[in-house]
Amino acid sequence: MQGFRTLLFKEILRFWKVWFQTILAPLISTLLYLLVFAQVMAGRPTLYPGVTYGAFLIPGLVMMSMLQNAFANTSSSLVQSKVTGNLVFILLTPLSTWEFYWAYVLAAVVRGVLVGSVVWLTAWFFFELPLAHGLWLAIFTLLATIMAGSLGILAGIWAEKFDQMAVWQNFVILPLTFLSGAFYSIHALPPFWAQMTRFNPFFYAIDGFRYGLLGVGDVSPWTSLFVVGTTGLALSWLTLAVLRSGWRLRT
Amino acid sequence: MQPAIEIQHLRKSFGSMQALKGVSLQVPQGDFFALLGPNGAGKTTLINALAGLSRPDSGVLRLMGHDVLKDYRAARRSVGVVPQELVFDPFFTVRETLRIQSGYFGLRHNDDWIDDILFNLQLADKAEANMRTLSGGMKRRVLIAQALVHRPPVIVLDEPTAGVDVELRQSLWKFIQRLNQKEGHTILLTTHYLDEAEALCRRVAILKQGQIVAMDELHHLLQSYHSDSLEEVFVAILHQDESVRGP
């Protein structure tokens, strides 16, 4: 237990020491999205009565930043440790794959929640934000950051260089977050893209989270719970199996 | 008494290259053992298998009686490994690095021992320095300190003196010798400096192209070659081996 706690603490300390890049930078870029989109779209009706575009956008942006930062935390930590070689300090210890997995993933959850919270708090100064269903909000926050954190571990194990990480960012994370209904309701999309979005687990994370905050969503929160939950479970299982095999970690 | 290190028929290949071709060796508890051999002989590969950093193709490895795969937790608690590569975590100070390493092994309040190690490795004044700011020789000594935080009965050092200047090398060896003689730690080391091995070790094994070609107590080895220099013996063994085992 102490070993697990130390690794969790070390992973949190690692991003905390560079909070400028890991908390402040994502906060600013997310607020820029909010500023630009809320300005451009101001006054346009949303599909939900009584919900302004700004209010619609904020939960999408908060969840998007949580997903991206949870992914970034595990993946960049692992790639850095592999490239610099200091992962041996962990591999030489009696830590089990379970402890390794949960320490990395929980640190990703913490980073995601921290970034999400500062985005939400800042937005709260400018927009009136309800809090419809706190429990749904917490559930989707937790499940989505676990899902993205696991994906980050897989990416970090797979990548052997920093530029291979860019492949993930550009071809997996970016399309998934932009085709996720963060900026618009999928009912506003042409049928093909609306259909594509329905295959994207990030969409359900965002839609469920929006339901928790605003009380409205494109699909039922139960559907979202099912998709995000099973995706999270599948990714956790896969990550643990890969860790256990030692693939690309223990030669 | 159980051997500190026990390796049976260890094989490891990288693609078609056989790095270890069935190596067996035993190191009794309290021994000071040198694993020698030219570059690429397989010394680091052997140490990595022992440390659990790499998976052997076949063979059995035990540390203080614990199988390194089946009983990895106990095996890893039994050993402190100083890797050959000069690696460090640039996010942390020396003390943070050592506290974190202690924590991985379940040790919370380890500062007395950490201070003791830092003092003996002449790093006390660098305790609060960030790892990035240290010289190569200092980083190497932090690596040694990291391997010692959990007071492992077996200490494995893969070329620990590479890049460390002469004076520090002396004090470093004094410390390792003290750990061996006063506190009974078993030492396995690889080094390029044969005079160091000669001055320190009780037993040596010579590895060549993945096979052990000589293994004996140092003074026996010198005696049987009528020599008083390990370097002479080393060269003789590597050549003799060529003529005897030729295709």
Ligand SMILES: Nc1ncnc2c1ncn2[C@@H]1O[C@H](COP(=O)(O)OP(=O)(O)O)[C@@H](O)[C@H]1O
């Ligand atoms: N990860 C690896 N992939 C491929 N070949 C390797 C790897 N590690 C070691 N080798 C090869 O195995 C042989 C033994 O290497 P090593 O154990 O590092 O030798 P030593 O430590 O005795 O100098 C060398 O030929 C080396 O090139």
Ligand SMILES: [Mg+2]
């Ligand atoms: Mg080597």
